[in-house]
Amino acid sequence: MIRAAEAMVKCLEAEGITTVYGYPGATICPFYDELYKAGSIHHVLVRHEANAGHEASGFARMTNRPAVCVTTSGPGATNILTAIATAYADSIPLVCITGQVSTDQIGCDVFQEVDITGAAEPFVKYSYLVKDASRIPRIFKEAFYIASTGRKGPVLIDVPVDVQNALIEFSYPDEIRMRTYKPAFKGNPLQIQRIREAVNKAEKPLLCVGGGVFLSGAEEKVRAFAKKASVPVVSTMMGLSIFPTDDPFYLGMIGMHGLNSANTAMNNCDTIIMVGARVGDRAVRSPTFLARNKTIIHIDIDSAEIGKNIPVDIPLVGDCTEILTELLEGEYTNDHASWLDDIREIKNKVSTNEMTEGYINPKVFIRKLSDSLPANTVCVADVGQNQIWTCNNFRFKEGSRFLTTGGMGTMGYSIPAAIGAKMADMSKEVVAVCGDGSFQMQLMELATIVQEDLPIKIIVMKNKRLGMVRELQTVNYGDRTIAVDIDNYPDLVQLANAYGIEADRVTTMAEAEEKIEKLVSSKKPYLLECNVYKLESTL
Amino acid sequence: MKITVSVLVENHAGVLSRISGLFARRGFNIDSLAVGATNDPTVSRMTIVADGDEHTAQQLEKQLNKLVDTIKVRSLTDEELIARELHLIKINAQPAQRGEILTICEVMGAKVIDMTPATMTVEISDSPEHIASFNALIEGYGIREVVSTGTIAIQKGSLTIK
Missing domain, CATH: 3.40.50.970 (Thiamin diphosphate (ThDP)-binding fold, Pyr/PP domains)
Structure with missing residues (x-):
């Protein structure tokens, strides 16, 4: 006993x-x-x-x-x-x-x-x-x-x-059988065959990948499928970093904060294959409208997600890895050449960003940061403008991983999640990106970072505003901004130092590269405060 | 449209609140929910009657299926089911009216289970439609109180849900 x-x-x-x-x-x-x-x-x-x-x-x-x-x-x-x-x-x-x-x-x-x-x-x-x-x-x-x-x-x-x-009395059961709970793994073979045929028949197919791909460990399979079936790819927020940003088949994040290129492809395609994506409202605002004149294929392990938000032509319940393995065994004869040409054209239309003198442009900064970080970087974005800046501008390499809270949008997620990610694999470079609002919801975890001796890198986009709500109030509420100013305190460099964490601040783009270099080369926890213009836009 | 669903669930604490919570948070409108043990005492069977369209019916079935305590979910069409409710009804009944009320009860298959100088209490167990007809007949005497179970349903013929 x-x-x-x-x-x-x-x-x-x-x-x-x-x-x-x-x-x-x-x-x-x-x-x-x-x-x-x-x-x-x-x-x-x-x-x-x-x-x-x-x-x-x-x-x-x-x-x-x-x-x-x-x-x-x-x-x-x-x-x-x-x-x-x-x-x-x-x-x-x-x-x-x-x-x-x-x-x-x-x-x-x-x-x-x-x-x-x-x-x-x-x-x-x-x-x-x-x-x-x-x-x-x-x-x-x-x-x-x-x-x-x-x-x-x-x-x-x-x-x-x-x-x-x-x-x-203690004895741990070797296996468990529950009469009530029997998750499905294998996909229905008839539906798999229908998907193969639909992909071959489609003139403009598009693959939309979501967080379920990671949960199933199907990243490699889905990349192989896109290549084999010549299908371009868009991602939900939770699916970011499944495909490297520079993959020729890949167009970026869809949705209300997504890239034009990805949204254009969603609208123009004739067949969408959703893999481990639940068609959340931020990703697809008008699903019924989107589904008109398109063949919708939805692959998900949760049957309740299929048909919940979007009408589906070919539903398939099962584990992504199992299903993609089956799909990869099919013959794909259609190279979708003219559609892929369209895609390349859409992708080349990169938006330019205006610079505000005396401030850091967060979008350009994130691009530079991601280029300086090693391929095995785990990037954790918080919630708010910092999240969207990161989603749309961090250039993921093969082996990079992106983490964020896509469903709940919980402020204060990035630093603790970065701690967990770093402890799961100390060989990875882990960087957390947050705003000055979200930072202050989690700053107590700086103590945990020091206690556990974790060389995590923290970027704080400091615009002295709860920027995303500020923008919403500006656009939808006649610029009556209320409860979104968070002023000029605390001094984050001093605050980090008080915890024993090295910190610096960057105020102009001219010094960005040098400061990024310092952050990346540090072997210790490091915080970098970026001085961002208060009215900087999300997109 | 009316949706009737039979659900077999684990018979243990917390299951009913999980199911009723699911209905509340997914915005399903339920007309009735009846639950009781089955011939296997570890299994409870629920009959849920809800209101909604085809999409609601499908989601309802899928969401119920997703609950870890659920053993089986089966939607029943009106053609394949036998449905029953039990109502206990206290009716105003002065001595002069007792005879008429007794006749109605006899014809409609209700049973008198209690009586006072001024009231009669009857039980009727039948389909919801039949009970509605009965209520229409006795309404005029004055109904003081009604207690009813939710609908329970079983398939016609030899088919079972296991």
Whole structure:
């Protein structure tokens, strides 16, 4: 017999977990005590529970396996809700463990009690409130299985403190079978054949790739398919960096903040093959309109996404990797030559950017930055103008990876996600791009960076505005700007220095290259503040 | 259009709130939801009647299927289903009216389960349409209280949902 809290640690060990992100409190102390005794799992102490979730998210996205975050009950648990919802919106596999008050006190409104499984219900893939300690091994096995299969997502395990202290027999199940949960992997062969024929028949086919491609690990397969079937490619925000920016087949990001070239291709094509993309409103504003006179092919692991937002001609449920493997076995005789000529013409129309004297042009800066960074860079963009500047201007190379929160648009994601990404693979260069608004929602994580000794590079686009909302107010609300000025403080260089992080500021384009060089060559954490004009536009 | 869906789910705590939460957040309008254990005590069966078009029906089925606790989802067409509801109805019934009300009950297949000098309480278990006809007949006497279950439905013939 062992303590259930020890069993929880053993479950994590059995799942190959080496790092957990968390913040302790009274009701999760038995688990922390067993973490201490086991010494096998590195616990990263964050500075706010939401960041435990985002750091686990960054880690999970790089490893494509569930990552673990831990908090105490009540406020600890509610603080991590935003991170759980963020992971849910982007289908990121997480296992979140929360402490809960003692079973006999549940429902009595005792200190730090909250119904967290109830609160999280709309945005978890599944949740458990553990009442029987002997079920812990099975629950953990199920949680990892559910989080990492089908359409991935966060799973919450809420464990009352007395349950953690109970004694149980421990044996970890080798495999799990659930009569209720059977994710589909293989695609229907008839539909696969129909897709092959549709691609050959199409005069102007277009491939639209989304975050599901990463979740399935199908990046190489989808690149090979585009090439083999001679189909040009656009990407959603979550699909950025599947294709290198300079790939001749590739046109960039679609959507309301996307590139003209990509949107033009979406409008002009006759067949769209959506792969792991859920046709979100920011990517496709009028799906029904778009679908007119086009053949829509939708490949997704979640059948509920197919037909939800856009009428579909050929639906195909299954795992992208499996389906693309099948598709690659087809014969593709149509080289779509004249369509590819059109595409090249669209792609060549690169917009020029005006420079504002005495400021950094963020778009040009991001291009220069990406050119100076190595191919194995992981770039994490936050939310707001900085995100769009990065999406549209960061030139991804083969081996680069882009991370952002596309679904929820959660400010304060970039630095914690960068921490998780860096810890998942220390050989990668990791750079976080944020604005001065979003930076201040996560600046406490500078302490975590120093504590964990992580050479992460941080770019802060400082325009002293909540720029995207400012722009919205200017355009849609008669320029009645309110609650968007964030003025000239704090001094970010001093602030970073106070945490022991080297920092610099860049105010003119003339010095940009030199400052970028300094940032890139630094072997330590580094923050660079970019002085951006307050009315700089998003696009 | 009316959509009737049978759902087999795990019979454990939290499942009903997951399902009702799903309806609320996806904006489905449900007319009724009835749930009870089946011959396998680990499985509950729900009958959900909702309002919506073809697209809603499809989404409803898919979203229900996506829930981890769901074992099976099956939409039932009006032609293939037998539907029942149970209503308990307290009617104003002075001694002079009892005879008429009893006749209506007898013809319509309702059963008197309680009586006071001024009221009668009847139960009727039948299709929603039949119960509506019954209600129309007794309305004139004055209905004091109605308690009803949601619709439950099963397929006609030997077919089963497992």
